[in-house]
Amino acid sequence: MSTTRPAPHAPRATSGLVDDETTGIPSFEASGGDWSEIAEEAARLGEERIVVNMGPQHPSTHGVLRLMLEIDGETVTEARAGIGYLHTGIEKNMEFRTWTQGVTFCTRMDYVAPLFQEAAYCLAVEKLLGVTADVPERASVIRVLMMELNRITSHLVCLATGGNELGATTIMTVGFTAREEILKIFELISGLRMNHAYIRPGGVAQDVPAGGVEATREALKNVEHYLRQLEDLMLANPILQLRLKDVGVLNLAGCMALGVTGPMLRSAGLPYDVRKTDPYCGYETYEFDVPTVTSEDAWGRVEVRLEEIYQSIKICRQALDRLEKEPGPVMVADRKIAWPAQLAIGADGMGNSLAHIKEIMGTSMEALIHHFKLVTEGFRVPAGQVWQTVEHPRGELGVHLVSDGGTRPYRAHFRDPSFNNLQATSIVCEGGQVADVVVAVASIDPVLGGVDR
Amino acid sequence: MSDEKTPDELKKDAAQAVKPGEGTTEAQRTTATALEAGSQHLPEGGRTTLDVVAVRQGLFGARDSGDTSGFGGLVSTVALPGPSERPYGGWFDEVVDVLAELLDASGTGFANAVESVVVDRGELTLNVVRDHVVEVCRHLRDDQDLRFELGLGVSGVHYPHDTGRELHAVYHLTSVTHSRRLRLEVAVSEADPHIPSTTGVYPGHDWHERETFDFFGIVFDGHPGLARIEMPDDWPGHPQRKDYPLGGIPVEYKGATVPPADQRRSYS
Secondary structure (H helix, E strand, O other): OOOOOOOOOOOOOOOOOOOOOOOOOOOOOOOOOOOHHHHHHHHHHOOOEEEEEEOOOOHHHOOOOEEEEEEEOOEEEEEEEEOOOOOOOHHHHHOOOOOOOHHHHHOOOOOOOHHHHHHHHHHHHHHHHOOHHHOOHHHHHHHHHHHHHHHHHHHHHHHHHHHHHOOOHHHHHHHHHHHHHHHHHHHHHHOOOOOOOOEEOOEEOOOOOOOHHHHHHHHHHHHHHHHHHHHHHHHOOHHHHHHHOOOOOOOHHHHHHHOOOOHHHHOOOOOOOHHHHOOOOOHHHOOOOOOOOOOOOHHHHHHHHHHHHHHHHHHHHHHHHHHHHOOOOOEOOOOOOOOOOOEEEEOOEEEEOHHHHHHHHHHOHHHHHHHHHHHHOOOOOOOEEEEEEEEEOOEEEEEEEEEOOOOOEEEEEEEOHHHHHHHHHHHHHOOOEHHHHHHHHHHHOOOHHHHHO | OOOOOOHHHHHHHHHHHOOOOOOOOOOOOOOHHHHHHOOOOOOHHHOOOOOEEEEEEOOOOOOOOOOOOOOOOOEEEEEOOOOOOOOOOOOHHHHHHHHHHHHHHOOOOHHHHEEEEEEEOOEEEEEEOHHHHHHHHHHHHHOOOOOOOEEEEEEEEEOOOOOOOOEEEEEEEEEOOOOEEEEEEEEEOOOOOEEEOOOOOOOOHHHHHHHHHHHHOOEEEOOOOOOOOOOOOOOOOOOOOOOOOOOOOOEEEOOEEEOOHHHOOOOO
């Protein structure tokens, strides 16, 4: 790839905006503590119309989201979202790494639901390679298991932080305790709590370790226990009902126009779920429902997410049953694609198995060359482009991959559901109270790592 | 090879030829036929121009040493899958037929609006002329037999080798009603990177078009507020273009230096 011509000007940081329009306007800087001085000064100025900059560093904006609110008294008359504070150029970086290394990058986009990016990306690479049908059954089952576990953790984070932002710390602690159970399973199976890079083009990095299935069953039991606590805390809570009902309303027409998918769309009554409409990884063989409500508000989204967790647990149990039945390969048989490493846990942590090292270093020079070539150079993917979507906890995640026939993606684009859904910020916030902004944004459930990529 | 050359000169040419990257000698020169023969997805009978995305020289990406493999003089072009012939298969024919009917009825004409239809890997792509992209979107969204009511976004691709059509905007449409997916592709040149905005049909394309403008410099005319979205407002250049460097610094570790990712050897 040609990267010879430098940018016209060297990139630099942006300085603060100071011009004729911004000078002379009274501005205040508010942080924690008492704001009575600011309130007095605002009252003295007698200006009812105030523009409030919420974020980008604010605990209730889910990361570095910047909200610009124009408020009249307590009413939000205009709301705008500013993003880009977490843009790290992951898509550009992926163009300079092999197809397999791409997984390590895209897993870091939406860090609350990393396995969905991995799965979507790998499905897209497999479609480009034309090996979709060759991916072993067991690998698909493990992918489904990992994705559904991840959906549970993601929804738990959404509910927990949403509660925390309203001052309900117990909702947060219960939610995160439940999530911890699954993070332990992630660590057991993939070796990492997040940024797993576990799903690889052609299958998964390694099989579920011995005892993994039993541990997952146990964890799911614990999650159900915490989930019932969470339900009791949330669904029967009159304060939460008052705060969430009829707040952040977005109807079906609004959702479709803005391309909003996921729990927000299902809270408007449409049971659109990619797992049902365009199944991948064998989702058509699992029994589960797509929960919907018709309240179109933040409360409905809480109900949908809670029910989706139960459905995910149901899918996880079916996947675990299949994993118990019989062992099998977890990577395509084609040695030109399959990652050559054989991971094993040694005294110093996880690494290549000693048997594999012994083979490539001691007995087979061809195996060593093969390992070296595949790891450093990677495999070639026939030229073309594909579009693959999966049902992400926040909506429809799309991956647009273009290959130029080389060992690296020519272009990798991720249509992140949070990015798209954040466009609804204005419509769900405007006309409401300032305090409802927090609820409305929490019900969109944006994760800025995915938004900015 | 030309007749007037002496054997000595020819020998010199051959010696030059094995030095990769020096394509000035006769032995090195590759004919258009050879370029096509070496390309992937060669269209039958040479009907259309190739959608060339890359031209490769040699193998293994080794350009800094002698040609030990003997493949140093190899020149090959890579092209994306070309236009497909009917029948496209499945529901693709039906959708194209309905769209053709609507476009012909409106006076635009299918042939004027849609450059080509590509079916590859079970996916349907319509290459649309930029002036008619909004009309095509409107038909795709509104007609009851099409109903692509969900616009999932716009992404850009930069093909510096696709002369005169360097910048592509790719629209991903979904029909919830019929469970179908379709891709529209609009190509424009770097010199005139203007495409009419589709936000009037799919309001959700607002941020996606801003992102594509930000990263590729494609100007979506009629967009309600085409500002940068990820990069700072005063950022120079469009980072996802192929001629924009990735950046990075060499990293020293235990005495050895690892160059930044875009300066490492590329095997492609």
